[in-house]
Amino acid sequence: MITQVQKMLEARRYTASDAEDWDKLIDHSVNGTFLFRRGFMEYHADRFEDFSYLLWRGKELVAVFVAGRVRNTLELQTLVAHPGLTYGGLVVATELKYPVLEEAYSVLLEAFQAEGFSKLIIKPVARVFCRQATEANIFYFHQNNFVLTRRELNSVIDLTQSLNISKGRKDNIRKARKSGLTIDCSNDFKSFWPLLIDNLWQTHGVQPPHSEKEIILLQQKYPKNIKLYVARLDETVVGGVVLFLDPLHGFAHTQYISANERGKQVGAVDAILGHILAEVHGNFLRFSFGISTAKGILNSGLLAQKEGFGATVELIDVYEKCLL
Structure with a gap:
């Protein structure tokens, strides 16, 4: 009432x-x-x-x-x-x-x-x-009388506090550096997107919500809000992270995270995330890793990786309401 x-x-x-x-x-x-x-x-x-x-x-x-x-x-x-x-x-x-x-x-x-x-x-x-x-x-x-129908688990970092990266994640970052891996902010979506599509399909049997054409269009419209960070070995892209940033509302969010087999072997994703966190820390208030669940089912390994960077849990809920 x-x-x-x-x-x-x-x-x-x-x-x-x-x-x-x-x-x-x-x-x-x-x-x-x-x-x-x-x-x-x-x-x-x-x-x-x-x-x-x-x-x-x-x-x-x-x-x-x-x-x-x-x-x-x-x-x-x-x-x-x-x-x-x-x-x-x-x-x-x-x-x-x-x-x-x-x-x-x-x-x-x-x-x-x-x-x-x-x-x-x-x-x-x-x-x-x-x-x-x-x-x-x-x-x-x-x-x-709204009904909670789904609950997902997001991982977040308070960027107003000191970063708390675990020894395991730091070791992976050092391993990546020793391998000769380089990281840069890039517009090379054409190299990263096939890698992302293949990894998502092999790992989860899904396609990314955005097509390559769509993400390029959006990045061109919002270059300050959408950034791609890639890791390269011998000039070849082996991993990447698409970051959504909103300075007005104080957050950075990892929209897509992916690496191929070579990238996984050298710790490319950890190296990119460490690079990004060093960049956004002090410039944004909050960092969102995205969910570690699929339809409420927890991916423990994915959650552990995010917790290794100091992330804590925040819930994302879905509600339904009958209007009849």
């Missing part, structure tokens, strides 16, 4: 004419990231139909809701926040008082039902990506 408060919010579905207002709110929000800028979100508009909303209080934009629907799907009545991104949902300009948060969800849920949706799936923005983290959303979900 909504706390008694005068309803002043209006939900309007996003249109192209809202792009400037949208991006401005994202840049100054407490829990938005550059992935929510329209230029990033719309690169895969052919696969996902946008169903995002803006929440207005008169002429003031106070929040947006990042969501969409998969095109060519049988589940046309399912709204996902967001189907083409790691996370989505409510993004606020400044932290909302709880009664206003309740009203925001009330107005949004009414709008979703009016569009004919019968189910809502939300992947809230994780704490590590928030300039000002809050769990008000989680409490609202608990109070209003």
Whole structure:
């Protein structure tokens, strides 16, 4: 039930004419990231139909809701926040008082039902990506019959503290240096992407969410936010890490990490990660390694590698709400 408060919010579905207002709110929000800028979100508009909303209080934009629907799907009545991104949902300009948060969800849920949706799936923005983290959303979900359907394990490092890299990881970094491995920030996606595709398929039986063409397009649009670090032996790329950086919101995130057999033998990934951490430490507040689970199943070896760099656990949850 909504706390008694005068309803002043209006939900309007996003249109192209809202792009400037949208991006401005994202840049100054407490829990938005550059992935929510329209230029990033719309690169895969052919696969996902946008169903995002803006929440207005008169002429003031106070929040947006990042969501969409998969095109060519049988589940046309399912709204996902967001189907083409790691996370989505409510993004606020400044932290909302709880009664206003309740009203925001009330107005949004009414709008979703009016569009004919019968189910809502939300992947809230994780704490590590928030300039000002809050769990008000989680409490609202608990109070209003949202169901926790999935829980993944992310690894994060507090970059305001001294780095705490284990002896094992340091030994791997030294081994990589002795092998003649070199590391640099590069735009050589054409060399790294086939290596990434092969490794993901051999290890997990999956393809990367971005194609080579898509990641190159996005990096050209956001060169300060998307960087590729590669490791080379004898001028050949043997490993790499794609880093997503958001200086406005204070985080760096490893989007892709991969090495071929030769790279694994010389500790290429550890060497690249050590190089990156030395670069971002003192320049960013938080570091996200990404999840060490697949549909809730833990990859213990992957988690151990991240813990060797001093990472601790943070949860990433998915919630569902029946709208009928």
